[in-house]
Structures are given as structure tokens and as C-alpha cells.
């Protein structure tokens with residue numbers, strides 16, 4: 221939709237979505253840092269043809285994009301385990317969804333084509349305002365996959381990943397800060413969706429394949445396939 225029409229529409233219907241949730245199927249993927257969200261998303265992409273949008277990956281790409289006005293802001297927040305201002309992340313997600321729908325508009329396989337699509341929005345929403353903005357103004361999410369395990373397990377996984385990931389926040393100091401932000405700022409989002417019966421909780425302590433058995437079954441049931 222041309223930007224000007226979009227703006228006018230929004231003026232009269234401030235809560236109208238950019239993407240129609242009857243056509244665009246959005247699953248939020250949440251869990252503590254290192255719970256295995258990205259790992260499980262990669263498997264869901266293979267089985268069900270989702271587009272996987274990691275909010276963290278989009279932010280890192282924007283941070284490294286030459287000329288970005290947000291580069292330094294993103295770098296500082298990520299290093300401190302803090303949440304980047306919502307308008308930045310929502311804007312990146314919105315652009316990524318639009319680009320993917322455009323790219324796959326001719327391909328009618330696995331729930332795609334003609335404005336339809338299915339997305340895993342990984343590591344988002346991280347705080348309550350993001351949940352409201354996305355559901356009301358971008359596209360109403362269908363449900364939340366929530367991966368749960370202990371902080372000890374998370375810490376071990378992240379320290380191990382940190383040996384090769386090159387991520388500036390995969391070190392003990394940043395990890396502890398990320399845990400704090402997760403508990404204080406992101407858990408209220410999970411609680412909010414629980415109250416709305418939208419959370420599927422999955423034990424992420426088990427092996428990758430065991431976790432995926434549950435993840436796949438939950439998604440299959442809700443996609444009605």
C-alpha cells in the first residue's frame with residue numbers, strides 16, 4: 221500500500237492493522253536468552269515454510285548498516301541487555317514482513333501468495349508497549365510459543381555459544397543483564413498473553429529434537445494441517 225494511503229487510513233482508524241491477520245499468520249516466539257528460540261524456529265521454517273524474523277538479528281543488521289542513524293543506540297542497548305526503543309524494532313519488523321510478502325506473492329505454497337504468509341517473530345515483543353503496538357497496528361498475533369528452562373541451563377548454553385557466535389552480548393556480564401531485563405520487562409508480556417490464553421509453554425530443557433517434537437505438534441494443531 222502506498223505510504224500516503226496508509227497514513228490517511230491510520231488517521232481515521234488508529235488501530236487498524238497494516239497486515240490483515242486473516243491473511244498473515246504471526247506467531248511470537250519468546251523465552252529467556254539462550255532458551256533455543258532460534259534453533260526451534262529454524263526447524264519450523266523447514267517443516268512449515270515460515271519466514272523467521274528474529275528481532276535481535278534485524279537489530280544487529282541495522283546496527284551494522286552503513287549510514288544507519290540507530291547504529292550506536294542499538295549497540296549500546298544490546299551490550300547492556302536493554303530494550304531498543306520500540307519504534308525502531310517495530311519499524312524493522314514491519315518492513316521485513318512487507319518485503320517477504322512481496323517476495324513470495326507469486327509463490328502459493330505453504331500458506332503463501334497473494335498477500336498471505338506465515339511468520340515466526342522471534343524474541344519479540346520484549347516489553348508491553350511492543351505487544352500493543354504490534355497487535356494493534358501491525359498484525360494481530362495468533363499465539364505465543366514460550367520456551368522455558370532454568371537460568372543455569374541458559375547461562376551454560378550462552379557461554380558455549382559465545383565461544384563462536386561473535387556476539388558482543390554473549391559474555392557473562394551482558395548475559396546477567398539480559399536475564400534481569402527478561403524477568404523484569406519481558407515476563408510481564410508472557411503473563412499478559414497467558415491471561416488471554418495465547419501462550420503455549422514448552423519445556424526447553426530437553427534435547428533439541430525432543431523440544432521440537434512438542435513445538436511441531438503445537439504449531440501443526442493450530443495451523444490446522
Ligand SMILES: Nc1ncnc2c1ncn2[C@@H]1O[C@H](COP(=O)(O)OP(=O)(O)OP(=O)(O)O)[C@@H](O)[C@H]1O
Pocket residue numbers: 251252253254255256257258259260276343377378380381424425426427428429431
Ligand atoms: N534443547 C537444546 N539443548 C541443548 N542446546 C541447545 C538447545 N537448544 C538450543 N541449544 C543451543 O543453545 C544455544 C542457544 O540457542 P539459540 O541461539 O537457539 O537460543 P535463542 O533463544 O535464540 O537465544 P537468544 O535469545 O540469545 O537469541 C545455541 O548454541 C544452541 O545450539
Ligand SMILES: O=c1ccn([C@@H]2O[C@H](COP(=O)(O)O)[C@@H](O)[C@H]2O)c(=O)[nH]1
Pocket residue numbers: 253274275276277279297298299300301302303304305309342343344345346389398
Ligand atoms: O525486540 C527486541 C529484541 C531484541 N532486542 C535487543 O537485542 C538483544 C539480543 O536479542 P536476541 O533475541 O537475544 O537476539 C536483546 O538483549 C536486546 O538488547 C531489543 O531491544 N528488542
